[in-house]
Amino acid sequence: MNRSLSILVGALSIAIAPALCAAADLFPFVLPWDDATPGITNISNLLEKPAGLHGFVTAKDGHLFAGDQRIRFFGVNMAFGGDFPTHADAEKVAARMAKFGINCVRFHHMDTGTAPGGLLQKDRKTLDPESLDRLDYFVNELKKNGIYTNLNLHVGNQYAGMPAYEGSGYFKGVDNFFPAMIEQQHAYATALLKHVNPYTKLAYTADPAVAFIEINNENGLIMEWNGKALDAMPDPYAAEFSKQWNEWLKKKYGTPEKLAAAWSQGEERLGAELLANHDFRAGADHWFLEQHEGAKAAMTFGGSNATTEMALNVTAPGKEGWHVQFSQSPVKVEKGKSYTISFRARAPQPAKINVGLSQAHAPWKGLGTQEVKLTTEYQDLSFVVTPSDSDDQARLSFSNLGLQLGEYHFHNVSLRSGGSLGLLEGEALGKVAFIKRARLAQRTLAAQKDWQRFLFDEEAAYWPGMSKFLKGELGAKSLVLGSATGFSPWPVQAMLDVVDAHAYWQHPHFPGRQWDMNNWTVKNESMAGREDGGTLPGLALRRVAGKPFIVTEYNHASPNTYSSEAFLEVMAVAALQDWDGVFAFAYSHRLNDWDTKRLTSFFDIDQHPGKMATLPAALTLFYRTHLIPPSAHVVSITQEQAIDSVAKGGSWVDGKAYGLKPEETFAHPVAFRIAPKPSSTLDISALAPQLKWDTKAHRMTVTTPRSECVVGNMEPGETIDGGAVRITAGVTRQKWAAISATVMKGDSFFHAQSILVTAVGDTENADLQWKNAEKTSVSTWGKGPSTVEGIAATLTFPGGAKWKAWSLDERGHHQTEVPLQHAGGETKLTLSPEQKTLWWEIAEE
Numbered sequence: 112m113n114r115s116l117s118i119l120v121g122a123l124s125i126a127i128a129p130a131l132c133a134a135a136d137l138f139p140f141v142l143p144w145d146d147a148t149p150g151i152t153n154i155s156n157l158l159e160k161p162a163g164l165h166g167f168v169t170a171k172d173g174h175l176f177a178g179d180q181r182i183r184f185f186g187v188n189m190a191f192g193g194d195f196p197t198h199a200d201a202e203k204v205a206a207r208m209a210k211f212g213i214n215c216v217r218f219h220h221m222d223t224g225t226a227p228g229g230l231l232q233k234d235r236k237t238l239d240p241e242s243l244d245r246l247d248y249f250v251n252e253l254k255k256n257g258i259y260t261n262l263n264l265h266v267g268n269q270y271a272g273m274p275a276y277e278g279s280g281y282f283k284g285v286d287n288f289f290p291a292m293i294e295q296q297h298a299y300a301t302a303l304l305k306h307v308n309p310y311t312k313l314a315y316t317a318d319p320a321v322a323f324i325e326i327n328n329e330n331g332l333i334m335e336w337n338g339k340a341l342d343a344m345p346d347p348y349a350a351e352f353s354k355q356w357n358e359w360l361k362k363k364y365g366t367p368e369k370l371a372a373a374w375s376q377g378e379e380r381l382g383a384e385l386l387a388n389h390d391f392r393a394g395a396d397h398w399f400l401e402q403h404e405g406a407k408a409a410m411t412f413g414g415s416n417a418t419t420e421m422a423l424n425v426t427a428p429g430k431e432g433w434h435v436q437f438s439q440s441p442v443k444v445e446k447g448k449s450y451t452i453s454f455r456a457r458a459p460q461p462a463k464i465n466v467g468l469s470q471a472h473a474p475w476k477g478l479g480t481q482e483v484k485l486t487t488e489y490q491d492l493s494f495v496v497t498p499s500d501s502d503d504q505a506r507l508s509f510s511n512l513g514l515q516l517g518e519y520h521f522h523n524v525s526l527r528s529g530g531s532l533g534l535l536e537g538e539a540l541g542k543v544a545f546i547k548r549a550r551l552a553q554r555t556l557a558a559q560k561d562w563q564r565f566l567f568d569e570e571a572a573y574w575p576g577m578s579k580f581l582k583g584e585l586g587a588k589s590l591v592l593g594s595a596t597g598f599s600p601w602p603v604q605a606m607l608d609v610v611d612a613h614a615y616w617q618h619p620h621f622p623g624r625q626w627d628m629n630n631w632t633v634k635n636e637s638m639a640g641r642e643d644g645g646t647l648p649g650l651a652l653r654r655v656a657g658k659p660f661i662v663t664e665y666n667h668a669s670p671n672t673y674s675s676e677a678f679l680e681v682m683a684v685a686a687l688q689d690w691d692g693v694f695a696f697a698y699s700h701r702l703n704d705w706d707t708k709r710l711t712s713f714f715d716i717d718q719h720p721g722k723m724a725t726l727p728a729a730l731t732l733f734y735r736t737h738l739i740p741p742s743a744h745v746v747s748i749t750q751e752q753a754i755d756s757v758a759k760g761g762s763w764v765d766g767k768a769y770g771l772k773p774e775e776t777f778a779h780p781v782a783f784r785i786a787p788k789p790s791s792t793l794d795i796s797a798l799a800p801q802l803k804w805d806t807k808a809h810r811m812t813v814t815t816p817r818s819e820c821v822v823g824n825m826e827p828g829e830t831i832d833g834g835a836v837r838i839t840a841g842v843t844r845q846k847w848a849a850i851s852a853t854v855m856k857g858d859s860f861f862h863a864q865s866i867l868v869t870a871v872g873d874t875e876n877a878d879l880q881w882k883n884a885e886k887t888s889v890s891t892w893g894k895g896p897s898t899v900e901g902i903a904a905t906l907t908f909p910g911g912a913k914w915k916a917w918s919l920d921e922r923g924h925h926q927t928e929v930p931l932q933h934a935g936g937e938t939k940l941t942l943s944p945e946q947k948t949l950w951w952e953i954a955e956e
Contacts, residue, residue: 137875137898138947140720142921144705147206151855151867151952152923154727155209157734158257162214163319167588168259170608173657175322175590175691184322184692185682185730186215186261187716188664192228192702194221195245200705205252208698211723212730215259215322217663217694218246222299223267228702230303235271236295238302244309250320251310259322261663261694262315262589264300266328271295276345284335285348286327287573288355296327297580304585316587323609324589325663326577331599332570334762339482342547352545359565360540367540374533374558379449382528385442386507390523391421397439406434406513423519425512432465432511440471440506442526444478444498449552451530452507453493458485459517464509467496471506478505481549485519495530495552514622531555563758570603578607595663596653600762602753602785605655612653613664614646615696617671619713633713635886637673637847638680639823640809647684648773652766654688656745656782661692668713670879670889675721675871676822676849682729683813683820687738687802688780695722708895709876720897720921721874724949728851728869732818738801743780744793746770750785777804816859820851825904835860841903841942848872848902856954861909866953870942872900901944908953911938916953918946925952 147153159165165178175182187208196204208216221230226239230246250260267281270292279285286292304315304324315321335341344352364370387397394412398421402408406429411422425435444450452466467480479496498505507526512519533555534543546554546562554562574593581587590608593599597612604610617634621627638645646665654660662685667677678695685693699705699717707718716722746769748756756768766783767773770791775781779793803812810823814834821831824847825840836852849871856865876893912933917925926948932939940953 137873137900138944139877139896140899140921140947140949141708141896142718142720142723144707144717145203145207146922147203147210148922148924150919150923151865151954152724152727152919152950153210154212154731155257157212157731158209158214160255160257161320162254162257162259162322165319167319168322168590170590170659173659174689175609175659183690183734184215184259184661184694185213185726185733186217186259186663186692186694187213187698188217188219188694188696190220190697190700191224192704193697193699194218194230194249195227195242195702196249196705197245197703198248200703201245201249201252204705205249205256205258208253208258209256211726212734213698213726214257215261215692215694216253216698217261217263217323217325219263219328219697220266221246221263222265231268235268236298238306243306247308247310250308250318254311254318254320259320260318261323261325262303262321263325263328264303265296265326265330268295268299274345274347276343276348278340278343280340281330283330284332284341285344287330287332288569289348289351293573293577296577300581301585304581304587316585316589319588321589324581324587324591325611326574326581326591326593328594329598329613330594331603331762332573333566333600333757334598336548336566337761339548341545342549349545353543355569356545356562356565357541357543359568360543360561363561364540370540370543371534374555374561376533376557377531377555378533379529379531381451381530385450385526385528386439386524388439389525390419391521392419398437399439400437401435402429403434403513404429404431408435408512410437419522421521423512423521425516425519428516429513432513435513436508436510437512438471438506438508441504442468442507443503444468444501444505446498446501449495449497449529449531450479451493451495451527451553452481452525453491453527454524455489455491455522456483456485457487457489457520458515459487459519460515461486462515462519463511464519465511466509467507468498468505469508470502471504476500478502479552489520489522494549497552533558560758564754567600567603567754567757570599571606574599574603575606590659592661592663597763597765600757600764601653601655602750602757605658605785608659609691610653610655610658610660612650612660612662613696614650614662615665616646616667616674616677619668632887633668633671635671635673637676637809637823638667639673639676639811639847640805640807642806644773644776644804645680647681648776649765650681651684651688651776651781652771652773654690654766654780654782656743656784659691660688660782661690661694663692663694664696665693666696666714666716669710669719670875670886670892672845672873672875672886673847674719675725675874677722677725678729679725679813679820679822679849679851680811682733683738683802683811684776686733686736688776689739689743693733709897710874710892718897719874720899720949721871724869724871725849725851727867728818728820728853731853731855732813732815732820736815736818738813738815740779742792743782744771744775744791745781746783747786747788747790748783749787749789752789753785777802817854817857818851819860820849822849823847835909837907839905839907841905843902844873844900848904850902850904850906852906852908863908863911863953864955866908868906868940868942868951868953869949870902870904870951871949872902874899899949901947902942903944905939905941908938908940910936911953913956914938914953915956916940916951918948919950919952920948923950 407427468478478498578591592609595613667674857863879893882888916929920926
């Protein structure tokens with residue numbers, strides 16, 4: 112990030128309380144699950160009721176409209192059992208959502224489980240009547256409260272009658288091309304969308320409160336193929352994939368001779384061995400073992416074949432896989448040339464290791480690496496890499512060996528130039544097997560290019576084909592989106608109505624088995640003011656100009672003690688970037704369990720007081736305040752350039768490939784698009800800074816006439832001058848806080864009749880037990896009630912001689928009057944942990 116753009120800190124100035132004191136202990140603070148009472152924290156007036164009042168949401172001029180007015184969405188995901196509240200609970204949950212300004216619900220993972228926590232019966236085809244009735248009633252309650260619906264179709268259904276295989280997951284990628292799975296997607300969509308909701312009296316295809324229909328969550332053929340998830344496909348999937356591949360080749364080449372001639376260009380036969388002592392006959396000679404951060408390992412030679420076997424015994428694990436690795440250098444490699452790596456190996460237990468070429472000197476850049484799956488049985492492994500750069504001092508390395516104890520065995524490691532072929536033995540037009548990711552580099556560049564274009568064409572047929580089915584055969588009038596970009600490449604997703612993206616700050620990491628709730632970490636770091644911008648540039652660089660852009664999954668994972676920053680940060684950037692919507696993941700996953708009074712998981716926000724308390728400020732900023740400069744940096748590329756960028760960079764290619772820079776995220780809107788000719792436009796006139804991402808102070812500040820906030824590090828005694836408000840920071844637990852001031856009535860802080868102040872810090876459950884001093888995991892999440900940090904600070908406002916102030920209780924009602932200080936035409940509000948609240952109201956008497 113360009114520091115000169117980020118060092119400025121602005122909007123809200125924080126001044127310190129007159130007397131500094133030690134940070135207070137956490138105190139109980141629970142936002143009632145069923146509260147929809149009026150008050151300054153109730154912003155339901157910003158939602159037009161009922162949802163769909165002006166007809167279906169439409170896409171126009173690259174944005175979303177309800178009638179002739181722009182509409183912006185802050186939504187939440189409901190997942191699994193959370194999709195199906197009882198009728199009585201649905202009424203309360205919908206009203207509470209509206210209170211906090213939530214205006215769309217994304218119904219997610221309805222198809223993953225079976226009833227009562229899912230929409231399907233045990234046959235995984237039939238909709239369950241009771242679950243469907245609960246969904247119908249909930250949708251109607253949401254609609255009455257001004258809350259739209261986003262219906263997800265395929266998320267986690269395993270498809271009835273389909274043979275599973277290792278690594279198939281939810282059959283991601285496979286269901287983009289396999290006809291029987293697409294038929295089941297059609298059947299499920301038909302059953303759900305053509306169903307008439309008895310409470311709205313409308314089919315879901317005809318209900319204007321259904322803003323979006325989403326085809327297939329986090330799914331894409333190119334991504335899954337690049338991740339090698341499709342390499343292990345058995346028949347009938349492999350046979351069908353090969354069939355469609357050969358049909359594509361026949362259409363392009365017509366005859367076997369033309370295919371053979373095209374693919375034979377650039378073939379490279381195997382050359383001489385490039386390694387010394389490649390068979391370990393001389394023991395460790397020329398091989399170098401690395402051990403880092405306490406990891407311990409040793410190489411021994413002998414075993415069943417003393418001339419060709421090396422045993423690597425890991426006796427103490429490291430903190431990361433690369434803390435044990437072995438390599439040989441120097442080897443000389445040339446950019447763009449093919450090199451074949453082969454060896455025989457087994458592991459003490461199934462493991463994934465990294466094998467490939469890299470620099471043997473700073474900056475230790477990788478030149479071509481492959482992830483290899485080892486089993487407890489010997490395997491003969493071989494693959495081709497094509498170095499990204501030439502280097503006379505490269506190395507062949509075996510890494511990611513540092514986490515599992517026991518002996519790895521290696522035989523006859525080989526590195527030879529060449530190995531790139533066109534047609535393999537026995538192949539001809541009509542008989543070419545689909546190309547596995549692990550074998551791609553063994554093919555000539557012509558063959559590789561054809562394969563990459565075939566994959567793109569397959570995705571470009573599936574997603575628009577599904578949209579055509581929904582709109583054409585089913586008559587759906589809602590906007591259709593496919594999947595989040597990255598999981599599917601943006602040039603394909605831009606063929607649909609809306610472009611989507613997902614991001615998480617410090618998503619849980621599972622070093623062993625995925626979703627093992629006894630073995631996970633969440634890094635305990637604030638995102639505010641990070642030099643790389645955290646999650647935000649990665650989202651901004653996915654926006655396609657001319658298409659509405661929404662983020663249907665976003666969160667900062669609990670129990671991160673800074674996670675209350677999430678929505679102030681993302682909504683400020685959403686306002687600056689002129690996005691159309693952001694959805695928290697998630698409101699709740701839980702079935703019939705609403706009043707927990709505690710944090711329940713990594714993601715659910717409904718019982719997270721720190722995150723929920725920031726919503727009125729964050730959403731008011733997004734809905735009514737425009738941090739939009741007069742123009743944006745928009746890059747245009749041609750269709751062929753877009754497709755080529757996907758072939759080179761995979762499905763996750765974004766605006767960086769076209770010249771956009773991450774640091775622009777905090778300066779002005781950025782986007783890219785497909786056009787007849789390449790171009791780049793940037794015409795930003797002088798504009799007072801409204802959002803500043805300060806990488807030196809590690810915080811974000813926002814200044815607008817009616818909203819100011821500061822999120823991030825604050826030293827006790829530090830003052831930050833903003834636009835109209837100054838804040839003086841007191842002592843906090845982490846020298847960190849998220850403080851906002853929002854004019855709820857009035858056109859600016861200079862003419863305010865009512866101001867909402869919110870200040871949040873750490874949020875934890877009572878009796879939460881950390882596993883370590885770094886606070887990256889817990890031995891127990893603790894119990895209710897949830898507890899929060901009281902923030903010490905003084906806010907100074909212009910004017911306000913007739914104002915009074917109150918601390919607010921968990922419902923946002925007046926709790927205790929807080930004295931104000933009036934002097935020199937200014938008013939000071941002093942926040943204190945003793946006030947035991949996260950929010951305050953200032954209003955005219």
